[in-house]
Amino acid sequence: MIVVGLMTHLNSGYEERSQQAKNPAAKRLFALMAEKKTNLIFSDDETDPARFLGLAGTMGTEIAVLKTHIDILEDFTPNITKMLVELASKHNFMIFEDRKLADIGNTAVLQYTKGVYKIADWANFVNVHVVPGPGIIEGIGRTNEQIGDSLPRGVIILSQMSSEGNLATDDYTKKAVEFARKYEGMVAGHIGNGGDVDELAKLAALSVPGHVIFTPGVKIEEGGDGKGQRYSSPGKAIAAGSDTIIVGRGIYGAPDPLKAAKAYREAGWSAYLKRCSKV
């Protein structure tokens, strides 16, 4: 019996995936990862503005994307997002606001464009839950298309989650991918379950080549954290179909966060090279 290697879009390099992407932010991210040789996303969960910006500046050289929860910062001022954008430009990373919009299209658009945080002004990526139906993708996607500045923007769909007992599984995931295919140019990619590589592989197989698979639930030391979050290693997550690994506590909780970021960057990048047979 001859075992034939299964060739899928996962074996393609980021350069080729960038060509295939129809969403401008996905296109830019694939190209950026190839240029900068990193597929690491740092989740900056600091609530103190100075420490939040400090971490963004420290990690900037190592990462492809900085993930924010802008709405947990104490004493937010618009100057904070202005400084964040300057850091992103200086260090060449993109910004992903992990807002998890989850309302009907009309309300989600207001939450995205108005209020204090004005996410649409500075974030390349914002994620949405599709439990309200596809209207949320269409609402945010249309808004992005209408803004008309040079910032590439895209919607990330929470097609899976990595928290215990989550309901983004099976038919829910299938529906999410169906919506993503329907609005291919508005959607940058999916959140996949980095903590369960079998589930992740199913999502990756369903997804189109131009959509990025983002995975939380990744830690160099596998297992659980006792707080309902499960983890697998960067190598396993990327082999199963993750394109970018999202790491928070594994970096900022380490004795030397920059050293930890470099270790995650190296683990993520070598797993990617292996997956597309570049080594």
Added chain:
Amino acid sequence: MIVVGLMTHLNSGYEERSQQAKNPAAKRLFALMAEKKTNLIFSDDETDPARFLGLAGTMGTEIAVLKTHIDILEDFTPNITKMLVELASKHNFMIFEDRKLADIGNTAVLQYTKGVYKIADWANFVNVHVVPGPGIIEGIGRTNEQIGDSLPRGVIILSQMSSEGNLATDDYTKKAVEFARKYEGMVAGHIGNGGDVDELAKLAALSVPGHVIFTPGVKIEEGGDGKGQRYSSPGKAIAAGSDTIIVGRGIYGAPDPLKAAKAYREAGWSAYLKRCSKV
């Protein structure tokens, strides 16, 4: 054949339901509705702070609850929520921040307590999606129990939605009710699909007597709005198991909003009296 009327907790008055409620905010809301003779929730979707507060003041006498999207207001200052709380006290209504929290417990708690809006300081109710699993209920519920002031607080679970193509159906709804039962004292109630009375009746049958069923998707004129939202009448929604009707555009979009609010109040209240055979 003798037709026997099906007696369920839906036939109980709000006074009795208040006694049965284990969550302090649900207990208070049932009692308030009975006292004030209104089961109307006004959804104040204004983005201009002066008009937002103006509408809250105008509708205050008619409603049981004011529903807010605090994160769509332009030029938010903490003074706005301070004034909102004063209006709630003056006119005897409760406040429901329609934030649709949808992250893992730890992050949702930060979004609820920190940032600019500090929802936990002023809202009686906040709603959560359970797609991340039950950890979000436990996180917010524990936080509410630990605050230790006199404001009654409760979590509302989005167990159904009324938007087109939404995924909060069937097994998702069953899981949501299962979580609500498990954390009965933390949960004030459910969002039910006011736009589909058959689905709503299923949710109401599964829910415990002490949990309030809140329904958007209710309009005196039934049908769709062409924007992916379906509507049924207050009478049908309440007969099917809704305890409180949430109305936005049907009121603020009317030529005379106060007159429209009074009409919804009357429709909602008479349907309730009919359901529990008080007329």
